[in-house]
Amino acid sequence: MERSVHSTGRTSLPPPRPQPAPAPGRGVCMMSTSWRDKQDPNLVNFIAAFLAANSYRLNFLLISPDFIFNNGGLSVAFIFETSWDSENAAAVFSRVNTLKRQFKNLYVVVAVPKVEQIESFNRSYFQYNMELGCPTFVPVNDPEMGFEKMLKIAHARGVCKQQDITSTMRNEREQAVQSMDAFLHVLTSIPGIDDHDATMLSQAIGSIEAIAKASVGFILENTDLSTDKAKTVVTFFRDPQYYLSPKIN
The missing domain is CATH 1.10.150.20 (5' to 3' exonuclease, C-terminal subdomain)
Known part of the structure; x- marks a missing residue:
């Protein structure tokens, strides 16, 4: 494209092309700063890129869980153990018991890539008297898979929440119409x-x-x-x- 020159002698550049508007975000992911600071930077970079690719906004905050997702008006909290360590079992399960009283929707994602880690985790789970499904534990092979599972869980819970809201509103509208019909029937x-x-x-x-x-x-x-x-x-x-x-x- 040729540049045009005005009588002032200044070169006029073509106007910039309009940039497409960013796609609306699906939700927000809040990452604990204390959790972030303990992790391999490559994992944190993977998480940031993965969230961006799925239209999620990432915030770093001082929060008690490792992650909180807000999707569809529903908050889901996660504890994320990227490598199971049997020596840290007491602290992990103590934290689980504390957070499950604070968050209605809590999941615990645990990376157990080795057979001995799986066996150690299973022993500790029953040793510390965890109630099955309260909260739900999600064993995974590696941290990357763990985070993908977290995002899928949060997204699915958000979709279910939206469907529940839609269903409730539809039922309320139907009940209102039925009530009005009965009302008019009495008066007429x-x-x-x-x-x-x-x-x-x-x-x-x-x-x-x-x-x-x-x-x-x-x-x-x-x-x-x-x-x-x-x-x-x-x-x-x-x-x-x-x-x-x-x-x-």
């Missing part, structure tokens, strides 16, 4: 009251109980019902001889 069973009248009574006065207690004057002041319809509503709810007698709409 009053002779002369149509859907418009029932909706007006609902919006202006509220519940069936409130409508049943409303006076003719109150109904007239707050709705567009005629005097005859307002009297009919009041009579329907207050005169047993009226509401117990058979009627044809």
Whole structure:
């Protein structure tokens, strides 16, 4: 591309190309600074690159677990032992017992690449009376696999949380519609009251109980019902001889 020269003698460069907007992040990963400082820098770099590739934001914080993921509005905490050491078993399980009381969603990821490490971990698990599944322990072959497991667990829990929220909202909407249908059915069973009248009574006065207690004057002041319809509503709810007698709409 040729450069253009203005009368001022200055060279004009072409405008910079617009950069694409970054993809929205899937979540946030918080790494303990104390955990980070004990690890091989290559592992920390791997984790940072892996998170970036999966659109997660990484923060370094003073936190009690080694990692906390926030995904889909759900926080999941992790203890991450990158190499099992039987001499450190007491401290590990003591920490597990402390953190499981503080975090509802806690997992313990343990790298046990050797057979003797697996056997040592299994003995220690029962020696320190761990309750099965509380929290969940995830043995892995190496730290890289361990972190990938952590990310998958956090993501899956976040997706489940979002689905639960969506399902709850859908159920609440369905219940609200059903309640409104039942509400309108009761009011339109009053002779002369149509859907418009029932909706007006609902919006202006509220519940069936409130409508049943409303006076003719109150109904007239707050709705567009005629005097005859307002009297009919009041009579329907207050005169047993009226509401117990058979009627044809």
